[in-house]
Amino acid sequence: MTDVDRLYQVWVYLQAEPLFWLTLTIGAYLLADKAYRACNLFPILNPVAVSIILVSACLICFEVEYERYFEGAKFIHFLLGPATVALAIPIYLNWNIVSRAKKAILMSVLLGVFFAISATYGISWLLGLDIQTIMTLLPRNVTAPIAMGISEIIGGVPSLTAILTIVTGIVGAALGTFTLDLFRIKNMAARGFAFGLASHGIGTARAMSKNDEAGVFAAVAMGLSGLVTAVMIPLIFLVAQGLI
Amino acid sequence: MLTAIFTILVLQLIGEVLQKYFDLAIPGPVIGLMLMLLTLMMMNSKKLNILAPLRTEIINTSEKLLGYLSLLFVPIGVGVVMHLQLLEMQLLRILVVIILGTMSTMIFTSLIFSRISGKKFDD
Structure with missing residues (x-):
């Protein structure tokens, strides 16, 4: 040999x-x-x-x-499953801040998540994407393990959702600072919150590296938006089915 | 550390069982996340003082795991690169959705948040 x-x-x-x-x-x-x-x-x-x-x-x-x-x-x-469970920790540790800005956080997370879902659905529909692709895209703004779970339940392709989620994170981290500057948003809590809600962990890591206050609100927004999205998307489906 | 890992796995397990049994729309690990939040808050109460070390252990272990969160996406991400031809026809449109969707969500969310939290836009 x-x-x-x-x-x-x-x-x-x-x-x-x-x-x-x-x-x-x-x-x-x-x-x-x-x-x-x-x-x-x-x-x-x-x-x-x-x-x-x-x-x-x-x-x-x-x-x-x-x-x-x-x-x-x-x-x-x-390990993605256990990591999702572990996402409870940043929410728990920042509970004080969360309860102080309770109203702003609650309203922003509900409206923001609803806006994110509607924007993804609306733009996809306008561009003529097929229904399976839309379902795959729909949960893209939340952290991948949660997004994949939602995708599976609503008939998307979970593995594809994972990468679209990562692309979303990179896009948010790369263009977020520029976009928010363009709209002259100076409130650090609001900026961080937008990063966490629109581009999950990758956006949160970016916000943390820029500003402490932004980082905490990004972490809270990431955790809560994951939770709210996981409940809201199926709920919208139920309502939509009831109307048809 | 092992007790913390065990706790995380048990909560995920309960989450998955509840999801499958009741055919819930919320992913099992997300139910596990909510159970974890409840568990930690219950451990906070004075009566359950003996559980304080376990709480610290759970927090430390979880933070270690979350420190490597990015790594955990690699195996599934590779799958998509290897099957990229599935996307070919729609790739450009998908990118448009992601870029426009992410930017508009960021603007909308930050405007709502700063308006409600009452701080003025100091421009």
Whole structure:
């Protein structure tokens, strides 16, 4: 047996085991995260986007099927569920601030989420997207684990929702500061709240890096909007069905 | 740490069971999130003082997990890149929806929030 044959056999063995895929995923993420920090949290270099591109490039280069990769990477994917439960912590820890600005937070989260859903539905409909794509897009402004759960229930494609959610986060983090400056919104709590509501964790991370007050309100908005969206979208469906 | 992980898993499990059994529209982990919020608040009461260490443990473990939240999206994200041809026809329109939708939501939400919280726009 030649050396090449031996190497090939090792590769065949590695492909079938989770070890290599877990190492690749975490390695790509660490690299992307380093690059993001080195470039002063430059929004386009979002670590999620960069690690997805790195891993995908490897899979395409070595002609590995996605299903094979996911067999290993599913152990990381599983943690999304527990992470969603853990999202209760930022809400709990900031409960004091939440209860002080109760009225503004409650009204903004209800109206903001309703606006986000309507805007996504309206623009998609105007552009003539098909119904499955619209359902896939609908929960895109909330954190991916919640968005995927909603997507599954309303007949979207959860995995697609996940990436559209990430794209939404990157868009919000990249263009948010510019947009809010354009409309001369100076209130830091309001700015942070908008970041968290419209672009979940990625927007929250961005707000936190800019201003402490904005960061807290972003975290609260992210948690609450996830919760409100998860209840509001199915509720709108029930009402719509009742009317038809 | 193990007790905290166990608590998180149990709450998610209860959430999933409730969702499946009653065929609820809210995702199981989100029900778990609400149960976690309730649990932490109940632990806050004086009577349940003995549970304070567990509460701290849950908070620390959860924060560690949330610190790696971005990493958890990678496996599913790779799937979409590998199946990107499914989107091809609609890709541009989807991007328009995301950009316009996100920007307008941000403007709307920040305007509502600053109006209700009573602070003037100091421009």
